Amino acid sequence: MVVDASKEDLLIGVCGAGAMGRGIVQVASVGGVRVKVFDINKEQLEEAFKFIDNMLGRAVEKGRMQQEARQDAVSRIELVGAISDLSDCEIVIEAATENLEIKKKIFAEIEDVVSDNTIIATNTSSLSVTTIASACKRPERIAGFHFFNPVPLMKLVEVIDGVLTEPCVGDQLMTLGSRMTREPVRLKDAPGFLVNQVGRGYNVETQHLQAECVGEFVDFDRILRDGAGFRMGPFELMDLTGLDVTHPASELIYRQFFDEPRYRPSPVMQSRMEAGILGRKTNRGYYVYENGKKLEPETKALPKYDGGPVWISKAEPDGHAALSDVANSCGAKIVTGDTPPDGALILVTPVGQEVTQTVVDQGLDATRTLGVDYLVGLGTHRTVVSNPATSIEYRDRALGLLNNDGVGATAIRDCPAFVCQRVLATICNIGCQIAQLGTAEPEDIDKAVVLGLNYPSGPLSFGETLGPKNVLKILEGLYTSYGDPRYRPSPWLRRRAMLGLSLFDKEI
Incomplete structure (x- = not known):
């Protein structure tokens, strides 16, 4: 040439x-x-x-x-x-x-x-x-x-x-x-090239999460937009692009990878597409639109903090420290001790684990226990997770407390790895696998995703911010909870997390 x-x-x-x-x-x-x-x-x-x-x-x-x-x-x-x-x-x-x-x-x-x-x-x-x-x-x-x-x-x-x-x-x-x-x-050359592969970790993973009835579309959009810093929530984004574009593209990547579980689409997307609920172009998608404008769903006012006692688990030391600082700034009546006293709201900070499992492992009272994501959104928009036994009284105390400084909080039902931990770890894992397969250089993976998808960070930078060991822990927790190979960690991630290396470090 x-x-x-x-x-x-x-x-x-x-x-x-x-x-x-x-x-x-x-x-x-x-x-x-x-x-x-x-x-x-x-x-x-x-x-x-x-x-x-x-x-x-x-x-x-x-x-x-x-x-x-x-x-x-x-x-x-x-x-x-x-x-x-x-x-x-x-x-x-x-x-x-x-x-x-x-x-x-x-x-x-x-x-x-x-x-x-x-x-x-x-x-x-x-x-x-x-x-x-x-x-x-x-x-x-x-x-x-x-x-x-x-x-x-x-x-x-x-x-x-x-x-x-x-x-x-x-x-x-x-x-x-x-x-x-x-x-x-x-x-x-690879299915979905680079950017379109990584995009499946955002919209498809959140749709899988929503399909479990953990929360409403608007909850996930709010948490990922306000908490993690994405410009648009995944469901807002799919309404903009159209489900008749997003779902076929997702299915194509999945099939081209010979049904690789990391890219498996959600049946919910297929059903909504077949029903013609495509997004802005049909005036109805995950949201309803009039004259091209989204009709904002009605939001309920958050409860006020009742001043009741709050006990924070020390099982996750970094989580205990971070959440204690926030709780203090919100005016919490914090009680200490090795075990929570009667009547105290119990807050835990698991990484990659369900609140239910945390309750069992730590021998806590499930009716008073809620989880808080300390890795993402603690200073921007907080995620609070109940478990099947949590009482309304204690859920409302947690919501009231964590919104007492005006930062905002959203409550969802129990699931491993909250929302942001799960989605960011999934995005990071796909980026790491792209690096492992030699599709692109680590720096180029992040550059392409930031420019092509307008994400606040690239996949590997998300991992660096969370900490590679935390990302590995999140994915292992998801795999333990679901037994789904979709969450198996990429060798690129696992090896670097184990050795304490950066996700940008290359082998000789």
Whole structure:
């Protein structure tokens, strides 16, 4: 391959002028690259050009771009009426519909007209790059170049090497991605690539948790948004993307991994999709919408702290210390001693364990015992967990106490690892397995997830914040409670936790 993506007069082609194609054309032209655009639908081709011109015009109006720069960018775009017009392009990016047979047909047509040195990339979000390349005459020049929607706003682009892709192909796409003002991340071909794999740990895991009737949709969204710092709760996010998009993508990744339990979808998502409860697009999903706006569910006022005594278990020393500080700041009447006195609210801080199991292990009075997640949300939004025997009186005392400083608290029913512990550990475990399989470098895994999913941290950074040993303890607790291989720890995580290493540490 002799393509040099850094040269000033580089000419690329984009095949497909839909939402993704036009976004790719826009960022390429703004980045100083000449672009030829083809679409079988001439009307869509012309609409794409008008859309780009309009978007750049708005950027000028808002002072984010100079008029001269807009004119230069638009001048770099050439609409062409036949795929043969892409013959002189040095890199061609396919951005057609997500259909394998259609893509194979397009790639065959592109190969027939371009030179042997031309790099051909696919913007597929869910299909195997290797499978697409297998139908090509020269699979070594085929790679993935996966942008995120909307392209001009999403800085990430995944550069995916298929099994037969020559390294220089990915090298040049990394250069091109940077020229297009994106942040490129290099990875090996895998189901869901990188970002879409990690995303299953957020929405699918929370749906599994909700299916256990532990809490309501709004409870989980509030806990993960306000407590863990996600921009949107998982159910808000699925309503935005549409369950007819999220669930099929989840099922595809699961099947492509030959039914790997870590990616197993929830039957609830399938049922809701079949019922047509898709989200904003149908005005009803996990929430109800009117005129495009979510109708906020009615919230009940939290009870007031009754001033009753509070005893905090010392079985988890770090949890005892952290929760004691919070309880003191909330004005708790804390009582000490090796055992809780009669009438005292009992608070425990398990890691990866059910409150029920904690009660049994510590010989506590179940009617007065609740768990508090001390690892996540203690200073932002607290999670309080009852057990099947907890009385309303003591649940309300716990809620009142932990909201006494206005931070906020949500009560849910018993489950291992609360909500944030469970979801963050699941996300971390998937990220660790991506590293273990060599799909991407540890730093790139975090970079891609933060840019592509807008998470507050990357998977491995979540693990560093919680502590690798805590993440391992959470996953082992989940596996003990459910016996589900979905929670088996990645070797990458387990080995580093056992040795006291960082999750970013690599082997020699």
